[in-house]
Amino acid sequence: MAKSVKKTVNKPKAMKVPAYVRHGMKSMKSRADRDNWCINVEQILSHDENDMTKRLIDDGYIPDLENTTCPKCGTGTLGALRSGRRGQLSHRCNKKACHQYIVPHINHPIFTVGQGVNGVPLKRQAAVVLCILAGTSNVATRRVLGTVNHKVIEKIRTSLHFHVKKYVLRKQKNMTFGDKKVWKDVEGDETTVAKKTDPSCPSNACTDWEQYAGLIERGSPESLVLFKTSPSKTDARAPGPGAIRKTDWKPIADKYIKDRKVILHTDKARSYKAKISGVLHDSVRHCKKRVKVKGKWVWKQPVYTKKWTHTAPNGQKIQVKAGTQIIDRAWRSIKSHLTGISSAPGSSRLEAAVRYAQWVYWNRGKDLWKMLGEVLADSHK
Numbered sequence: 356m357a358k359s360v361k362k363t364v365n366k367p368k369a370m371k372v373p374a375y376v377r378h379g380m381k382s383m384k385s386r387a388d389r390d391n392w393c394i395n396v397e398q399i400l401s402h403d404e405n406d407m408t409k410r411l412i413d414d415g416y417i418p419d420l421e422n423t424t425c426p427k428c429g430t431g432t433l434g435a436l437r438s439g440r441r442g443q444l445s446h447r448c449n450k451k452a453c454h455q456y457i458v459p460h461i462n463h464p465i466f467t468v469g470q471g472v473n474g475v476p477l478k479r480q481a482a483v484v485l486c487i488l489a490g491t492s493n494v495a496t497r498r499v500l501g502t503v504n505h506k507v508i509e510k511i512r513t514s515l516h517f518h519v520k521k522y523v524l525r526k527q528k529n530m531t532f533g534d535k536k537v538w539k540d541v542e543g544d545e546t547t548v549a550k551k552t553d554p555s556c557p558s559n560a561c562t563d564w565e566q567y568a569g570l571i572e573r574g575s576p577e578s579l580v581l582f583k584t585s586p587s588k589t590d591a592r593a594p595g596p597g598a599i600r601k602t603d604w605k606p607i608a609d610k611y612i613k614d615r616k617v618i619l620h621t622d623k624a625r626s627y628k629a630k631i632s633g634v635l636h637d638s639v640r641h642c643k644k645r646v647k648v649k650g651k652w653v654w655k656q657p658v659y660t661k662k663w664t665h666t667a668p669n670g671q672k673i674q675v676k677a678g679t680q681i682i683d684r685a686w687r688s689i690k691s692h693l694t695g696i697s698s699a700p701g702s703s704r705l706e707a708a709v710r711y712a713q714w715v716y717w718n719r720g721k722d723l724w725k726m727l728g729e730v731l732a733d734s735h736k
Contacts, residue, residue: 373662373674378539379574382681385720392722396499399482405444407478408459412436414724415732416481417459417466420446426461428453464518464734465511475507483511488723492695513704515727520710522730527580532572533615538635538665538673540573541612542682543621545584545599548690549698549705552591560588564596565700567709568603570611571682577717579685581709582607598624605629618665620677637663637677688716 376382399407411417425431431450439445439456446457460466466480483503486496493508533539549565566586572578584603586596604626612619614633621627623640644655660678667673692712697704718726 371674373676375660375676375678375680376540376574377675378537379572380576381574390720390722392724394485394724396482396485399478399485402478404476404478405438405442407481408444409436411477411481412459415728415735417463417731418735420457420459425450425453425455426457427455433457464731465514467507467510475503479503480507480511483508484515484727485724487512487515488727490692513707516704516707516711518734519714519727519730520707522733523710523714530578530580530611531615532570532578532612533617535614535616538616538618538667540675541570541617541619542573542679543568543570543619543627544679544682544686545569545624546686546690547586547595548693548709549700549702551699559590562589562591562593563700564589565698565702565705566596566599568599568607569682569685570607571685573681576685576719579682579713579716580611581713583706598622599626601626601629608634618673618675620675620679622679635665635667635673637665637675639677639679641679685716688719689713 374381394410402410408417412419419436420433421435423433425433425448428448428450431448431453433446434449436444436446436459439447443458446459448455448457458468460477461468465484466477467475469475479500479502482500483496486499491499493505493512496508497503497505532541545566545568547564547566550562552562554561564586566584568582568584570578570580582603584599586600589596608629608631612634613631616633618635618637619627619631621636621638623638627636627638639658639661640655641657641659643657645652646655647653660676660680663675663677665673665675689709689712692715693705693708696708699705714730715723
C-alpha cells in the first residue's frame with residue numbers, strides 16, 4: 356500500500372510589528388511599592404539633631420560653610436563646624452568684632468531658622484521634605500508628623516517647588532532631541548491644567564485657560580520639556596481652549612527638533628502639520644469621527660496607536676508605531692501633583708507645581724531624596 360504524501364503549504368511570513376519604543380529605555384510597569392530609598396522618616400526622627408545636620412551636609416542638602424565669608428558681618432571667615440550655643444552645631448566667625456555663631460542652614464532656600472515657639476527642629480523639616488517627595492499631601496504630612504504646624508508644611512512645599520522650578524528651567528534651556536544620526540521617535544501634545552471663568556465679563560469669551568505643550572523622546576523620560584502656551588479665551592461651556600496654535604508651535608519646533616532626524620508623533624491638530632526640515636510626521640485621531648461607509652453614516656472609533664511606514668529623504672523605509680501614549684502618561688503624572696494647588700491661570704504657584712511635577716517625571720524610578728540633594732548641591736556652587 357502506497358504511503359500518503361503530506362503536502363507542505365508555504366504560509367506567508369507574518370509581518371514584523373515595530374516596537375512602540377525603538378530606542379532607549381523600554382516602557383515597563385512601575386512598581387513604586389517595591390522601591391527603597393536611602394532614608395525614611397523613622398531614620399530621620401531617630402537621628403540626633405546634630406547627626407541629622409551632618410547627614411544633610413553629606414547628602415548635599417546643606418552647604419559646608421567652613422572657610423566662607425560670614426553672612427552677618429560680611430568680612431570675617433567661618434570656622435569649622437562645632438558645637439555652639441545650646442549645643443547646636445554651628446560655624447563661628449573669626450572676626451573679633453563679630454564672633455557670631457552661624458547655623459549651617461542659614462539663608463537656605465527650603466529650611467528655615469527659628470527659635471522658641473516659631474522654631475522647627477531641622478530634622479523635622481527634613482522629614483517634611485521627605486514626605487513631600489514621597490507624594491503625600493499637606494493634610495497627610497500633618498497627620499504623620501503630628502507636632503509640625505500646617506503652615507510650616509505649606510511653606511516648605513512652596514519653597515521646594517519654586518527652587519526646583521529654577522533648576523528645571525535652567526536645564527531645559529540646553530535640552531535637544533535626536534542625535535542627527537539615527538531617526539528618533541518624539542511625541543508632542545498639549546494639555547490644560549487650570550481654568551477660570553469671569554462671571555462679570557460682558558462678552559461670551561469669559562474663560563481663561565492655563566495650557567502647556569510638551570515634547571518627549573520615547574525611551575527617555577528625562578527628555579520631557581514643557582512650554583506655556585497662550586490660548587484664546589473661550590465660552591464658559593467650552594470643553595477646552597482647543598489645540599496648540601501655530602504661532603506657539605512653530606518656535607518650539609524650530610528650536611528643539613528642526614534638522615535633528617526626528618519622527619514626530621502627534622494627534623490630528625492642524626498646527627503639527629507645519630513643514631519642518633529634518634522631521635517626519637505622523638498622527639492619530641483621539642476623538643470619534645462620523646464618516647460615510649457604503650452610503651450610511653457611521654461613527655469611527657478613536658485610534659490610539661497604529662503602524663506607519665515613513666520614507667526618509669535618502670529612500671530608507673522606517674516602520675514605526677504612531678501614537679502619543681508616552682506623553683499622555685506624562686500628563687497624568689503631572690496632574691496628580693496639582694491636587695490642592697491654586698487653579699487660577701497665570702498663577703506662579705501653579706507654574707512652580709507643574710515644573711516640580713516635570714522634575715519628578717524626569718527622575719521616575721529613582722531615589723528622589725538623592726536627586727533633590729543633587730539639585731540643592733548644584734545651587735550651592
